[in-house]
Amino acid sequence: MQRYILRRVVQSVALLFVLALIIFALARVSGNPADLLLREDATQEDRAHLLRVLGLDRPVHEQLYLFLAGALRGDLGESIRYRKPAVEVFFERLPNTLKLLPLAMVGALVIAIPLGVLAAVYRGTFVDRASGAIAVLGLATPSFWLGIVLIYIFSIKLGVLPSSRMGGPSHYVLPAITLGLFLVAGMMRLVRSSLLEVMGSEFVKLARIKGLSQTVVIWKHCLSNALIPVTTLFGVYFALLITGAIVTETVFAWPGVGRLTYEAVIFRDYPMLQAVILLKAILVLGVNLSVDILYAYLDPRVRYA
Amino acid sequence: MAHPPRGDLARLPWVSFLIIAVLVVVAVLAPLVAPHSPTEQSLPDKLRPPAWQEGGSTNHLLGTDVLGRDVLSRLIYGARVSLIVAAAALLAGGGVGLMVGIVSGYVGGRVDSFLMRVVDATLTFPTILIALLLAVSMGQGLQTIAIAITVLIWARFARVVRGEVLSVKARDFVALARVHGCSHPRIMAIHIVPNVLNTFMVLLTLHIGFVIIVEASLSFLGAGIPPPTPSWGQMVADGRSHIASAWWLAVVPGAAIVLVVLAFNLFGDWLRDWLDPRLRQV
Numbered sequence: 001m002q003r004y005i006l007r008r009v010v011q012s013v014a015l016l017f018v019l020a021l022i023i024f025a026l027a028r029v030s031g032n033p034a035d036l037l038l039r040e041d042a043t044q045e046d047r048a049h050l051l052r053v054l055g056l057d058r059p060v061h062e063q064l065y066l067f068l069a070g071a072l073r074g075d076l077g078e079s080i081r082y083r084k085p086a087v088e089v090f091f092e093r094l095p096n097t098l099k100l101l102p103l104a105m106v107g108a109l110v111i112a113i114p115l116g117v118l119a120a121v122y123r124g125t126f127v128d129r130a131s132g133a134i135a136v137l138g139l140a141t142p143s144f145w146l147g148i149v150l151i152y153i154f155s156i157k158l159g160v161l162p163s164s165r166m167g168g169p170s171h172y173v174l175p176a177i178t179l180g181l182f183l184v185a186g187m188m189r190l191v192r193s194s195l196l197e198v199m200g201s202e203f204v205k206l207a208r209i210k211g212l213s214q215t216v217v218i219w220k221h222c223l224s225n226a227l228i229p230v231t232t233l234f235g236v237y238f239a240l241l242i243t244g245a246i247v248t249e250t251v252f253a254w255p256g257v258g259r260l261t262y263e264a265v266i267f268r269d270y271p272m273l274q275a276v277i278l279l280k281a282i283l284v285l286g287v288n289l290s291v292d293i294l295y296a297y298l299d300p301r302v303r304y305a
Numbered sequence: 306m307a308h309p310p311r312g313d314l315a316r317l318p319w320v321s322f323l324i325i326a327v328l329v330v331v332a333v334l335a336p337l338v339a340p341h342s343p344t345e346q347s348l349p350d351k352l353r354p355p356a357w358q359e360g361g362s363t364n365h366l367l368g369t370d371v372l373g374r375d376v377l378s379r380l381i382y383g384a385r386v387s388l389i390v391a392a393a394a395l396l397a398g399g400g401v402g403l404m405v406g407i408v409s410g411y412v413g414g415r416v417d418s419f420l421m422r423v424v425d426a427t428l429t430f431p432t433i434l435i436a437l438l439l440a441v442s443m444g445q446g447l448q449t450i451a452i453a454i455t456v457l458i459w460a461r462f463a464r465v466v467r468g469e470v471l472s473v474k475a476r477d478f479v480a481l482a483r484v485h486g487c488s489h490p491r492i493m494a495i496h497i498v499p500n501v502l503n504t505f506m507v508l509l510t511l512h513i514g515f516v517i518i519v520e521a522s523l524s525f526l527g528a529g530i531p532p533p534t535p536s537w538g539q540m541v542a543d544g545r546s547h548i549a550s551a552w553w554l555a556v557v558p559g560a561a562i563v564l565v566v567l568a569f570n571l572f573g574d575w576l577r578d579w580l581d582p583r584l585r586q587v
Contacts, residue, residue: 273437
């Protein structure tokens with residue numbers, strides 16, 4: 001077990017290191033990173049000064065050392081737009097995103113599980129085809145557009161839900177739906193196929209022979225097993241939600257880290273963007289690592305694979 | 306035959322096929338079919354609703370935007386952008402994935418386990434963040450998007466192609482070629498590649514819709530093809546702030562994305578069932 005954990009931790013750290021190298025290289029591939037920081041009306045003296053301050057006049061390997069040492073101390077530079085350390089800005093915004101993600105996740109599960117179960121139980125019937133059509137449509141709908149259409153219908157035409165920014169509980173409805181629907185199609189298909197597999201297994205036949213009702217067999221015996229693949233994908237769903245939040249928070253003017261990412265792109269706030277990317281990567285890798293370790297703890301087969 | 310094979314020509318999704326055909330023709334012939342220039346502004350005509358609504362005119366079938374530009378014409382030229390980006394990105398990303406998959410599967414051993422570890426890492430990582438970073442550091446443009454999407458999709462191709470190569474590699478004609486003194490690179494090029502081409506074509510088709518959505522999302526976030534070139538994602542982004550007064554600006558291009566992606570996905574499903582049913586599990 002310890003060896004498994006150690007291996008996974010080393011892998012994650014190596015991945016972060018590679019990511020840091022990519023960020024470091026990308027800032028230099030298109031010219032001097034100082035030019036990404038300077039305003040358009042900056043003079044030659046400003047530029048020279050900035051180069052000295054940031055250590056960009058030194059050889060590349062020293063720059064890399066400075067960058068990595070800074071990153072380890074939690075110093076990823078100062079946001080151009082906010083004139084504050086980028087890491088600080090990120091953690092100010094993070095709670096707002098973390099309030100939205102669980103709602104989206106729960107919402108997606110509440111829609112995907114019943115639909116997936118119905119599709120599997122009524123396999124090949126109209127119900128199956130209808131839920132299949134929902135999945136196909138869901139995969140084809142860009143969430144930024146879905147969000148705008150929802151705003152048009154529920155905020156502008158019907159006037160029942162607020163369209164943007166944070167506030168009372170009603171402010172959460174549309175962003176959570178938009179973000180959650182992003183996951184529904186994939187989740188539903190997974191529930192369907194995994195339930196079909198379980199329904200064909202021996203212990204289910206036994207349960208039926210025992211004379212248990214269809215409802216008990218499906219919802220109790222089958223579903224608890226069929227949901228295992230869904231739970232192991234929690235790390236993947238988290239990564240999808242974190243990236244999906246960029247678009248959703250942009251559409252709903254939600255002041256979280258997703259919108260922060262968008263703003264960093266729009267305002268060409270390079271230090272902010274590189275901080276956002278590294279910190280989000282740490283979050284995603286951390287969640288993935290925890291899920292894997294938890295799973296290995298619960299299922300010994302994983303450890304020795 | 307009692308059970309005709311799934312996905313034969315009789316099952317061709319005609320509607321999808323028609324949508325794709327119209328899209329391609331319209332994109333290629335954009336200057337001929339577009340009623341107006343996509344960038345020409347005409348302020349007296351601004352914010353005209355679509356023709357079927359009150360105040361609309363047949364001169365602008367899908368209305369005009371805040372600068373008086375014709376939405377239909379922008380949509381038509383935007384189709385060009387979507388298709389060009391999709392083609393470039395798929396060729397680049399698919400090509401990289403194909404090569405990695407072939408080398409990984411054929412060479413095997415340490416090379417294989419290293420490459421597959423990189424693939425796994427790429428697949429668990431939110432690669433869209435790297436795409437955004439690329440757009441900011443390299444500047445917006447076709448090249449940047451193609452590289453960004455390559456980063457996003459190559460690993461999916463590599464993994465599936467590798468699996469195929471493993472099964473092709475074990476077949477007798479490969480061993481025979483080896484006995485005849487065929488070099489490894491030659492075996493990969495003339496014996497392995499043709500045998501994974503079906504799978505590769507199916508994967509390409511299945512990813513067209515995904516790539517179009519990614520391109521639209523990047524454009525929506527201001528990291529796509531820069532204006533004034535019209536692209537669908539950017540049209541939705543521009544229309545967002547006018548949703549209360551001019552719904553068609555955001556709704557129409559978004560609906561176009563849904564329709565086209567849907568058509569490509571259904572067509573891809575059909576092609577998979579026809580050429581390579583085993584890919585169903587992927």
